[in-house]
Amino acid sequence: MSARIGVVAIGRNEGARLKRCLASLAGTGASVVYVDSGSTDDSLAIARAAGARVVELDANAPFTAARARNAGFAALREAGLPEVVQFIDGDCALDPGWLATGAAALAADPGIGIVTGWRTELAPEATLYNAMAEWEWHRPPGDIPACGGDMMLRAAQFEALGGFDGAIICSEDEDLCLRVRAEGLRVHRLPRIMTRHDMAMTRLGQWWRRSVRAGHGFAEVGDRHPGHFAAERRRVRAWGMALPMGAILGGAALGPAVPLGALMLYAASWARSTRMLRREGQDARRAAGLAALLTLSKLPNAQGMITYRLRRLRGGEMRLIEYR
Incomplete structure (x- = not known):
């Protein structure tokens, strides 16, 4: 590699996943910083054993991926600003040569x-949820509106933009991409x-x-970037929101025909998604399962x-929403 590259890995209680992540960075010649957000497992020991520079975030402030990545970049900056910085989550391993x-x-x-x-799943067949993530990750290459937190950009540009917005608890990566594009630059997927x-x-x-x-x-970044x-x-x-609320209120006022109609609309949505997934090459069982998650996802969304x-x-504080 001719460019001086710094890598910021972030994590919380990643354990064996973090070991795999840092092992994938060994021998690359990059400067590696690991930022820990209050792990209670052996993540810190793993990172130190791997030779990464370790930054422990103060637990008195809310943990966010944006805050962790910014802290990692600051640690790289102290050691001498690299030309390029790669961000990676601690549950990911870098592909050789990337x-x-x-x-x-x-x-x-x-x-x-x-x-x-592309981000790809290690075991997409292990569970339906893993398969859903694999489906989400694999999108066409080329210029794209935004990408996830695994990304590479010029360090000077990242610094000029002020880094990630630490007030955003999720989709901070989308926000950064939109700010980069506002500068007239492109987000590109190889x-x-x-x-x-x-x-897992x-x-x-x-x-x-x-x-x-x-x-x-969706709501937070949509507020900051109208239209996104x-x-x-x-x-x-x-x-x-509207359909389940209408089913509840309509059922109370008009009887069971209203919620039954709502269920039929959900069934139609599921069938449409199933057909779309089948056209993409998913087998019948997997397509049906993924379509069910796609249909159901609107409720937790x-x-x-x-x-x-x-x-x-x-006026409450935005706090990280963890799923592990």
């Missing part, structure tokens, strides 16, 4: 502000694997909390959007 590929893409095209690749993610999700409650967090992000997440918010308002709005109205 750092050189990403840095080369930035060097070759000054119009690219953020470069990313057609290769960047990181291998270990969702086995329970409905975990998936529900993750979907609540997504809904919170507009389609997602419309779907949640229709399917996660709505919970997240409402949670955000209530916190704003009350």
Whole structure:
């Protein structure tokens, strides 16, 4: 690698996943900082044994991914600003060769502000929730509106933008992408694997909390960037708020025909999603399961959007929504 690259890994109680993450960075020549958000497992010992510079966040302030990534960048800055910084979550392992590929893409095209690749699941077949994450991660390459937290960008540009917005508890990555694009630069996805993610999700409650967090992000980032997440918010308002509320109120006033009609609409939505997934190549059983999660997701998404709005109205502190 010709560019000086710094890597910021963040995590909380990642255990073996963090060990895999840091092992994937060994031998790359990059400066590695690990930022820990109050882990109670052996994450700190794992990071120190791997030779990473460790930053422990003060528990007196709310933990957020944005705060952790900014703290990691500050630690890199103290050691001498790298040319390029790669952010990675502690439950991900970097794919061999990605750092050189990403840095080369930035060097070759000054119009690219953020470069990313595909995140893929280690065990997509293990659970339906893992399969859903794999489906979410794999999107077409090229210029894109935004990407997740696994990303690479020029360190000077990141510093000039003021880093991630530490007040945002989720979808802070989308916010940064939008601010980069506002500078006239592009967010670009290369057609290769960047990181291998270990969702390790086995329970409905975990998936529900993750979907609540997504809904919170739709509302929070949508407020900051009008028009972004507009389609997602419309779907949640229709399917996660208006339809269930109409079914409850209509059922109370007019009888069971109203909630039955609502259930038929949900069934139609599920069938439409199933057909779409089948066209994408999913087998019948997997398509039906993923479609069920897609249909159901509007309810926890709505919970997240409402949670955000209530916190704003009350002036309450935004706190991290964890799903593990």
